[in-house]
Amino acid sequence: MESSTLLAEQRISLPSDQDASGRTLGDEELDLLGQVIRSGTLTSTKGEFVRLLEKRFAEVLGVQHVYACASGTAAIHTAVAALDPNPGDEFVTTPITDMGALAPILYQGAIPVFADVDPRTFNVTAETIAPCLSDRTKGIIVTHLFGNPCDMRGIMELARAKNLPVIEDCAQAFMAEQGGQKMGAIGTIGCFSLQQGKHMTTGEGGLVCTSDPALARRMFLFINKAWGYGDPKPDHYFLAPNYRMSELQGAVGVAQLSKLKASVVNRVLAAARLTEHIGDLPGIETPYTYPKSMHTYWKYCLRVDSGTLPGGAVGLAQILAKKGISSAPRYIQKPAFMCEIFQRQRTFGSSRFPFTLARPETVDYNPDRFKGTFAALESALVLPLNERYTDQHVDYVAQSLRDAIRQLGA
Ligand SMILES: *Cc1c(COP(=O)(O)O)cnc(C)c1O
Numbered sequence: 567m568e569s570s571t572l573l574a575e576q577r578i579s580l581p582s583d584q585d586a587s588g589r590t591l592g593d594e595e596l597d598l599l600g601q602v603i604r605s606g607t608l609t610s611t612k613g614e615f616v617r618l619l620e621k622r623f624a625e626v627l628g629v630q631h632v633y634a635c636a637s638g639t640a641a642i643h644t645a646v647a648a649l650d651p652n653p654g655d656e657f658v659t660t661p662i663t664d665m666g667a668l669a670p671i672l673y674q675g676a677i678p679v680f681a682d683v684d685p686r687t688f689n690v691t692a693e694t695i696a697p698c699l700s701d702r703t704k705g706i707i708v709t710h711l712f713g714n715p716c717d718m719r720g721i722m723e724l725a726r727a728k729n730l731p732v733i734e735d736c737a738q739a740f741m742a743e744q745g746g747q748k749m750g751a752i753g754t755i756g757c758f759s760l761q762q763g764k765h766m767t768t769g770e771g772g773l774v775c776t777s778d779p780a781l782a783r784r785m786f787l788f789i790n791k792a793w794g795y796g797d798p799k800p801d802h803y804f805l806a807p808n809y810r811m812s813e814l815q816g817a818v819g820v821a822q823l824s825k826l827k828a829s830v831v832n833r834v835l836a837a838a839r840l841t842e843h844i845g846d847l848p849g850i851e852t853p854y855t856y857p858k859s860m861h862t863y864w865k866y867c868l869r870v871d872s873g874t875l876p877g878g879a880v881g882l883a884q885i886l887a888k889k890g891i892s893s894a895p896r897y898i899q900k901p902a903f904m905c906e907i908f909q910r911q912r913t914f915g916s917s918r919f920p921f922t923l924a925r926p927e928t929v930d931y932n933p934d935r936f937k938g939t940f941a942a943l944e945s946a947l948v949l950p951l952n953e954r955y956t957d958q959h960v961d962y963v964a965q966s967l968r969d970a971i972r973q974l975g976a
Pocket residue numbers: 637638639640663664666667709735737738759760761770771772
C-alpha cells in the first residue's frame with residue numbers, strides 16, 4: 567500500500583482512446599448530430615451526411631469512389647466480395663492483423679494464405695508474398711500495421727506482374743503516405759475502420775475506397791443487399807448483406823474528418839518526440855519505416871531484445887503497468903493462424919467449409935515458414951498513443967521506459 571501511494575504521487579494519467587480524454591469528440595459532432603435528429607432521417611439511403619462523408623474522404627485520399635459501411639470488418643468484406651472469388655480461391659495476407667481482416671475471406675468461401683512478415687515492420691513484403699502465390703490466388707491483402715506503410719513499391723510491382731488486385735487494410739493507417747500517395751489509394755481497394763480506438767471514430771463504422779468504376783459498383787451493391795437503387799428495373803442482383811452506416815454515424819464522421827489532419831499531426835509529433843527521447847536506450851529498437859514513408863502512429867510499437875533486457879517485452883510491460891502505462895507485449899499474442907478458427911477450422915456448422923477446399927500446404931501453418939512473424943511478436947511492445955498526448959505525456963512515457971530498462975538491469 568505504502569509503495570503504491572508513493573508511486574501514485576509520481577504518476578500522471580495518460581489520455582485514453584476509450585473515452586473523451588484521448589478523443590476529439592465535441593461540439594462539432596453534437597451540432598451535426600442535432601441536425602440529423604431534427605431532420606428525422608436516420609437512414610443514409612435518404613439522408614445527406616453519409617454521402618458527404620464519402621465525398622470528403624474521397625477528396626482527402628485522392629480516389630474516385632468511397633463508400634461508408636458498418637465496420638472495418640464490413641469494409642474488408644465488401645472489398646473481398648467486390649472481387650467475387652469462387653469458393654476455394656486464395657487471398658495472400660498477413661498473420662499479424664485484426665481478425666476482422668481475415669473472417670471476411672472465409673465468409674466469401676475463400677482461403678487466407680498466410681505470408682511471413684518483415685520483423686522490422688511487422689508487415690508482409692513482396693519477398694514474403696511471392697512464394698505464397700498460386701494459380702488459385704485471387705488477390706493480395708496487406709495491413710499497414712500500427713500506421714506504418716508496407717513497402718508498396720515491391721508489392722505493386724509483383725501484383726502487376728501477376729495481374730492481381732491488392733486490398734490495403736488501412737484501419738490503423740489513416741493519412742499514412744508513401745512516395746507522396748496516401749495509403750489506401752495505392753492498391754486496387756483501400757479499407758478503413760472508424761471503430762472507437764482508430765484515428766477517427768464513429769464508435770463503429772468503416773470506409774472502403776477504389777478508383778475502379780466496376781469494383782465501385784459492386785461495393786455499393788454489396789453494402790446494400792445488392793439492390794439496384796436508381797436502376798430502371800432494380801433487383802437483388804446477388805447475395806449481399808446490409809452493411810450500411812446510419813446518418814447518426816455519418817454526421818459524427820463528417821465532424822471527425824474535419825479534425826483528422828490535426829489529429830494525425832499531433833500523433834506524428836508525439837511519436838517523433840518519443841523516438842528522440844528513447845532512441846539511445848539499450849535493448850530496444852524504435853519503429854523502422856521503409857524509404858519515402860510516413861508512419862501515422864495508431865500505436866507506437868517498440869522491438870525489445872530479450873537478450874539485452876531479461877524478461878523482454880513482457881518484463882518491461884509489467885514495470886510500465888506499475889507506472890500506469892498499459893502497454894501490450896506481443897500485440898495479438900500469437901499469429902492469427904494459431905487461433906481456433908484456423909487450428910480447428912470452426913466455420914459453418916461442422917462442415918469446415920471453406921477449408922475443405924484448401925490446398926494442404928496452405929493450411930499446415932508450419933512455424934518454420936513464419937520465422938519473421940514469431941520473432942516480430944516475441945519482441946513487440948505496443949505503447950499507447952493518441953492525438954491528445956502532450957509533451958508532458960510523452961516525456962512521462964519516455965522517463966518511465968528509461969527507469970524500467972534500468973530496473974531490468976541494462
Ligand atoms: C480495427 C481493425 C480492423 C477491423 O475493424 P472493425 O471496425 O473493428 O471491424 C481490421 N483490420 C485492422 C488492421 C484493424 O486494426
